[in-house]
Amino acid sequence: MFAEIIDRKNTPYAGLVNPILSAALHAVDPYDCVYHNIALNGDQLTIGGKVYSLDEYDHIYLIGTGKAVQPMAGAVLDRLSGRISGGILIGKHDDAVYSKNLPAEIIFTLGSHPVPGPSSINSTMQLTTFLKKVTRKDLVICLISGGGSALMTLPYEPLTLTDIQSTTKALLFSGATINEVNIVRKHLDQVKGGGLARMTAPATLITLVLSDVIGDALDAIASGPTVADSSTYRDAISIIKKYELEKSLPKAVMEHLEKGVKGLVPETVKEHEDCLAKTSTLIVGSLAQAARAAQRKALEAGFQARILTTSLKGEAREVGKQLGMQLRQIAADRTPSSRPTCLIAGGETTVTIKGSGKGGRNQELALSAAQEIKGVENCLFISLATDGEDGPTDAAGGAVDGTTLQKGIHAGMDADDYLRRNDAYSYLDAAGALIRTGPTGTNVNDLVFMFAFNS
Incomplete structure (x- = not known):
């Protein structure tokens, strides 16, 4: 069902990594x-x-x-x-x-x-x-x-669907974590x-x-x-104030939350x-279950395999930068006798949207990582939404290597500019680095795989 997650046309390592990715999805x-x-x-x-x-x-x-x-x-x-x-x-x-x-x-x-x-x-x-x-x-x-x-x-009366939609969108666009978004939504x-x-x-x-x-x-x-x-209702209001949204959210939403603090609405x-x-x-x-299955499959295939974390969080491009630097170092430390390496991480990053581009947190994370592994040989970095849907796009994430950034440059693209505009999709698409699985039928958050291969 998940045999070809990574297109063989895009990387010579697809045959090695697809069984590992498939094992993760099958486990959940x-x-x-x-x-x-x-x-x-x-x-x-x-x-x-x-x-x-x-x-x-x-x-x-x-x-x-x-x-x-x-x-x-x-x-x-x-x-x-x-x-x-x-x-x-x-x-x-x-x-x-x-x-x-x-x-x-x-x-x-x-x-x-x-x-x-x-x-x-x-x-x-x-x-x-x-x-x-x-x-x-x-x-x-x-x-x-x-x-x-x-x-x-x-929604509680008299809140409308528009009230809920605008509040949800404002929180998502502000960079609020999914937990923070849910705390507010629970009280509406x-x-x-x-x-x-x-x-x-x-x-x-x-x-x-x-x-x-x-x-x-x-x-x-x-x-x-x-x-x-x-x-509590008090927590919901604190989150709204944290992102300075109290004046931009619908009046009815703030009034409802304030009533809740006063005990006038059920907690x-x-x-x-x-x-x-x-x-x-x-x-x-759960995500940990998927990560463990991927690790087992990688070990069976002869990789040194380790789970870094299943609690990955933070701004997507910053996380991508840090993980990309880590993969670059791993690749640099390899010797001819080294076994191939597979590092696995999972969680959910966030994207603070400032531009009008197209993308998702996995695509943004992957493009940021691509900047750090530019020119590095024999490596592959994958960021994947396990549900197959990364942001409002048809992509599940990105699979980048040492050539990805150069492919974009040849097409006249600047990765920093595309990240600023939250348009990672367009860059990765031009570089042949998008992952398209379609809906997978499962959903346990996001997985990141960092591979370093033998030359």
Whole structure:
């Protein structure tokens, strides 16, 4: 499925690195991650080591949201064939392979991402209406993956979709981290920050999570719709002030947050609230899992392989510069007898958008790294969005080497200028260094690979 992530036309090393990259993505295949965490023996359902007696429940419902919700749902349905009474799933893409196999009682609907749109609200209203019928004698299985924050959206009244959109865009463009964005969004939305758990209570709720968040913080993944949230309205206002956005955000947003500080609007769900009494949450796939699989594959292929971190963060171009310098040094230190090297890092960087160009954080990181490895032989630097979608582009990231920068220069391009304008896509495209996978069906954040080969 992921055999040709790096185009063989762009680098002679594609045959060596593609199996390593593919191993990372296969390790976090949403279907497999869910399927292998569920077992059914008669009426005994085991999920993550916990056993549920299905004869104690009147109905089993399936709900969920995120970029990977369809394959995750496919795994649940295959394990619990014929036992699901109904449900609603909110996704970003409609995968025909899974859609055609959905039973009639499961509704699949689309939301908008990365900024919520009317479809996000309409789909979420369908979901919340559906949940009104669940009782304490029902079991609800909830599937959460990256993208859920935008796909599942229901603003507090009187906030409008435009209020949410403009606030989300302002935070993203300001360089706020995804965690900071989610803290603000949780306090503008009825389903985030444990809100979905409130709506599902008093039913038994099991949440299966494919994590796209550094450190796998449950309250941050898709804005934590089914878990407790420690952040407050005061925190949300502090973030807005940090990026000096208080005067540029919609008046209704600031008024709502200020009401929250005064206790006039419900806080997000906190630990020990009754609505969490019958809930459990299990992470079925994560970035660390993908990185470990890549490392194992690299070791099998004869590489010296090491995971540097799975908590990579910071401004994309600065991170790219530092990692590029590291790869340059590794290449310089090699001897004829050295084994090939594979260093792996993962996480989520940010881009402070100042220009009107085209790109994404992985492309910007890769172009910045390309500047540092200019002229270096026998190396390859890859920055990859595991969902196959880096920014609002058709690229998943970039694969650069010692020749990438020179290719752009020959085309009359200046890398510094393209980085200033946030136009890494155009530069990498001209240099034949873009990675295009299309949607991968999974989403566990970003991976960086640094390879140094034998001459």
